[in-house]
Amino acid sequence: MRQVGTQDYPGERPWWFDAVCYQIDVGAFADADGDGVGDLDGICSRLGYLELLGVDVIVLAGIAGSDPASPSLARLLTEAHDNGLRVLMAMDVDPARADPGPVLRPWLDQGVDGFHLAPRNDPADAVASVVAEYPDRIVIGSGTGSWQLLFGLDLAVAGFSAEPVRKAITTVLDSAGPRPAWAMASRDSTRIRDHAALTPVRAMALVQLALPGAVCLRHGEELGLPGTERIRMPWEGLMRPFGFSTARADWSSIPHDWVHFTVEAQLEDEESTLSLYRHALEMRASHPAFTGDEVEWFGAPEDCFAFRRVGSSLICALNTSAEPVPLPPGEVLLSSRPLVEGELPPGNAAWLV
Incomplete structure (x- = not known):
């Protein structure tokens, strides 16, 4: 099976090739000024968490109408870059109605590393042309276009059944086009928060992170929270809004049981979903088995699959059946x-080598 998006980079791979992108809905992530709305300074105050989590790229959503020359953005770009993090802007630019250059260039001139375009069907090549004027900048797009990375919810649409998931992976990897950026959570998706229902969420996280290509996460996804658009990030404490803001406001929209899903609570629990993501991202970045741009499939029991990254020893096995199944031979690195x-x-x- 041929992995897409590799043919133009036979030598050293660019920074975005296997990047873990973390989309932040800015107004719902962290409120630094106490007005009840998340802001860029709030993100700056939480950069240590993003480093601890192990992401490579921050994707800022919800500030496209802001001033590109704002001091808060300059500070965020400087501190993020100093800590090895790239910064993309999530934008909805329609080149069919206007030249995108005047919209995009002010952000690029400030040092933004590229854009994540909203899902669309039209080929927005004019956007790619503008970005190409700036060295080492990228576009994550969908549909057709001259992107570096192709955003896709194929895994999310497939649900939790081995054969549809396998078909989704095969379809993407067999297609000619940009390198995939695998995503699981969309603006309209939901995640059930009880322990049992999180089991398939954790399993699909390992499948997603084992595949060749980049990965797109949304903030809160690593906590097992719903993937909807305005999830206020629960950071710490026992009372709502769990460290998101110091504002005195009606926080009843935040479920009170999120006290068990805060970053603070999950960092202290080795069995938590956050701990699983942290271990998985660390292994993905550092273990020598996570190489190879093709996958090959093994025989597996019904409602299960196992694939190996060709050129490496990494095996990913998934069990969506109702019974326990034997694992392929190898040493277990991590299991959901x-x-x-x-x-x-x-x-x-599970991951094995």
Whole structure:
């Protein structure tokens, strides 16, 4: 199976090739000035968390109408770049109605590393042409276009059944086009927050992170929170809004049981969804098995699959059946839930070498 998007980069791979992108809905992430709305300074105050999580790229959503020359953006770009983080802007630019240059160039001139365009069907090549004027900048797009990365919700649409997930992966990797950027959470998706329902969420996270290509996460996804557009990030404490803001406001829209899903609570729990993401992202970035731009499939029990990254020893196994199944031979690096007598439980995934 040929991996797409590799043919133009036979030598050293560019920074975005396998990047972990973390989209932040700015108004819902962290409120630094106490007005009840998240802001860029709030993101600056949480850069340590993003480094701890292990992401490579911050995608800023919800500030396209702001001033590109604002001091807060300049500070964020400087501090992010100093800490090895790239910064993209999420934008909805329609080149069919106007020249995108006047919209995009002020952001690029300030040092933004590129753009994540909203899903669209039209080929927005004019955007790519503007970005190409600036060295080392990129576009994450969808549909057709001259993008560096192709955003796709194929895994999310496939649901949690081995054969549809396998078909989604095969379709993307067999297609000619930009390198994939795999995503699971969209603006309209939901995540159920109880322990049992998080099991397939955790399993699909390992499938997503095992595939060749970049990855697109949304803030809160690593906590197992719903993937909807305005999820206020629960940071710490026992009372709503859980460290998101110091404003005295009606925070009843934040579920009170999120006290168990705060960053603080999950960092202290080695079995939490956040801990799983942290371990997975660290392994993805540092373990030598995470190489190779093709996958090959093994035989597997019904409602299960296993694939290997060609050119490496990494195997990803998924069990969507109702029974535990034996794992392929190898050393287990990570599993989405603990194994049961050496077998992969229902609704789980594992990495092996």
